[in-house]
Amino acid sequence: MQLPDVTATHSLLAKAGIDATCAQEGPGVVCRVPAESAARTLEALRDGDAAYAYMVDLFGVDTGEGLEVTYHLRSFAREEEVYVRVAADYDGEVPSVWHVFPAALYPERETAELFGMSFPGHPNPKRLLTTDEVEQPLLRRSTAIRTPEEVHTRD
Amino acid sequence: MALDKLLGEHSIVFLKSEEFFDKARANSMWYLAYGIACCAIEGLISAGGPRYDYDRFGVFHRASPRQADVMIVAGTVNKKMAHTLRLLYDQMPEPKWVIAMGACACTGGPFREYPNVVLGADRIVPIDVYVPGCPPRPESMLYAFMQLREKIRNRAKERGAAS
Numbered sequence: 001m002q003l004p005d006v007t008a009t010h011s012l013l014a015k016a017g018i019d020a021t022c023a024q025e026g027p028g029v030v031c032r033v034p035a036e037s038a039a040r041t042l043e044a045l046r047d048g049d050a051a052y053a054y055m056v057d058l059f060g061v062d063t064g065e066g067l068e069v070t071y072h073l074r075s076f077a078r079e080e081e082v083y084v085r086v087a088a089d090y091d092g093e094v095p096s097v098w099h100v101f102p103a104a105l106y107p108e109r110e111t112a113e114l115f116g117m118s119f120p121g122h123p124n125p126k127r128l129l130t131t132d133e134v135e136q137p138l139l140r141r142s143t144a145i146r147t148p149e150e151v152h153t154r155d
Numbered sequence: 156m157a158l159d160k161l162l163g164e165h166s167i168v169f170l171k172s173e174e175f176f177d178k179a180r181a182n183s184m185w186y187l188a189y190g191i192a193c194c195a196i197e198g199l200i201s202a203g204g205p206r207y208d209y210d211r212f213g214v215f216h217r218a219s220p221r222q223a224d225v226m227i228v229a230g231t232v233n234k235k236m237a238h239t240l241r242l243l244y245d246q247m248p249e250p251k252w253v254i255a256m257g258a259c260a261c262t263g264g265p266f267r268e269y270p271n272v273v274l275g276a277d278r279i280v281p282i283d284v285y286v287p288g289c290p291p292r293p294e295s296m297l298y299a300f301m302q303l304r305e306k307i308r309n310r311a312k313e314r315g316a317a318s
Binding site: 129130131133134136138143144145146151154155 | 233234235238262263267268269270271274275
C-alpha cells in the first residue's frame, strides 16, 4: 500500500468545489473537510481517477477539544489509501454518508453511540452495542470510570 | 453395568431416593455451552475437547438451558448481557449450579473500571464455585467440577444426617 499524491488529491477535491486541506499526517494522507461536505468528498474520491471504491473503516476520536470522525478509504486500482477527517462538536452532528458507502451504516451507529453524537440522515439511528442502562458515551474522555474504592468494594 | 463390577452380579443396594438422585447429579453434570468471552475457549471448548476431556467425568455440554445442570459463566458480564444471563439461569431446571470462570466473572476482572461492566456475575446469579485466572487453565476447570461434585456429595451427606 503506497501513499497517494497529496497535491493530486487536493486538486481533485478542489475541482469538486470542496474546501479541503490535505497533508501527510500520522496514519497517511489525511484530508480535512467541513462536516457538511463529507458525503460530497467521499463521492468525489470514489468516482475520481484514483477510484477509492472501498470504505475500510469509519471511526471517531475524542481529541480533548472536540470530536473527529475519520473515513478510511482504499483504492484497489492504485493500491492507495486516504483518510478523510471531519470535526464535530461534543453532541454535534455529521451528516450520514451511507448513501455513498453503505458500509458506513454500522460504524456510524457505533460512533454515534460511543461518542455521543448523531449522524442525521441515517435510516436506523438506534444504539448498537450497549443497552438503555448505559447512559454515558463510553469512549468520551469525560466519561468517568470507576474509582479504585468502588472497584475494591465492588459497589 | 459398572455397579455389578463393584458389588458383584445380581446384588441389591439399599439407599434413599434423594441420595440416589444426588449420586446421579454428582456424576452427570451437564453444562450450558454459554461462552461470552475468551474464557470460553479454555473452559468450554478446550476442556471439552479430546486433550482435557470433560466427558470422562460425565460433564457434557448442552445447547439448551432446559437440559443443563451447570452454567459456566465464562467471561465478562456487561449490563446488556446481564439480562440474558439471568434469563438463561431462570430457564435451567432445578437443581442447578453456577461456576464463575475467570477474573471477569468473579469480580469484573481487567474491565472492572468501566461503567458498562457488571462487577462479578454474583451480582446477577448465585455462584457455587469461583475459578480465578485470566483465563483459567482447563485443568482448573476440571478442578472446579471436582469441587462442585464434592459440594453435591456433601449436600447429600448432610441431608442423610438430618433425616
